[in-house]
Amino acid sequence: MVIVDEMMARKYAVAFCNVYGDQLTEDFIHHLRAFASVIALRRGILVYLMLKTLSHDQKEAMIHRLMQHYSLSLPFRNLVVMLYRHRRLALLSLIIRKITKIYWKRRSVELVSVATSHSLQDEQKQRVVEFIQQCAHAKAIKADFSVLPDLISGIRIKGDAWIWERSIRAVLRDVKRDMLQRVGL
Numbered sequence: 001m002v003i004v005d006e007m008m009a010r011k012y013a014v015a016f017c018n019v020y021g022d023q024l025t026e027d028f029i030h031h032l033r034a035f036a037s038v039i040a041l042r043r044g045i046l047v048y049l050m051l052k053t054l055s056h057d058q059k060e061a062m063i064h065r066l067m068q069h070y071s072l073s074l075p076f077r078n079l080v081v082m083l084y085r086h087r088r089l090a091l092l093s094l095i096i097r098k099i100t101k102i103y104w105k106r107r108s109v110e111l112v113s114v115a116t117s118h119s120l121q122d123e124q125k126q127r128v129v130e131f132i133q134q135c136a137h138a139k140a141i142k143a144d145f146s147v148l149p150d151l152i153s154g155i156r157i158k159g160d161a162w163i164w165e166r167s168i169r170a171v172l173r174d175v176k177r178d179m180l181q182r183v184g185l
Helices: 001-025 026-041 044-050 056-069 075-086 089-106 122-137 168-182
Strands: 110-116 141-147 155-158 163-168
Touching: 001 075, 026 044, 026 089, 044 056, 056 075, 056 089, 075 089, 075 110, 089 122, 110 122, 122 141, 122 155
Parallel strands: 110 141
Antiparallel strands: 110 155, 155 163
């Protein structure tokens, strides 16, 4: 089911980007990601849109208000309405991630997420971006920084096809794997 969802989300995202790609801006992508964060945190929004007790007009009016609140364009509202009508609203977060990836890929920008055990200052963030550019041989990098205390004094960088991590947790994981291999498990 997950593979089918991935494929369906990709098809919707590619179709959206093919039709409206020239209208997409970095500002729109920023608003889109803010909207995705809200629906990820408040799943009740999508559940509300799936309630059978509400009329289609009420649900579409709510979609319209959400799009206005998050400054999302008419074409994206039409996509959300279409997903609602086709009973595919559950794919919305995945479609937004795919649209974001396609947007940056078409602009030759590598999108990476950087998780650190503590917050970084701007100068440190810039050094991390320079490090990624050297290691990944990428000309342009768009990095999303977050704090992940589980890393235990470290950093994890994820690109589309690679992961780089340096942390005490990674060292402990490697030691555990080596010990298990030595005893034959």
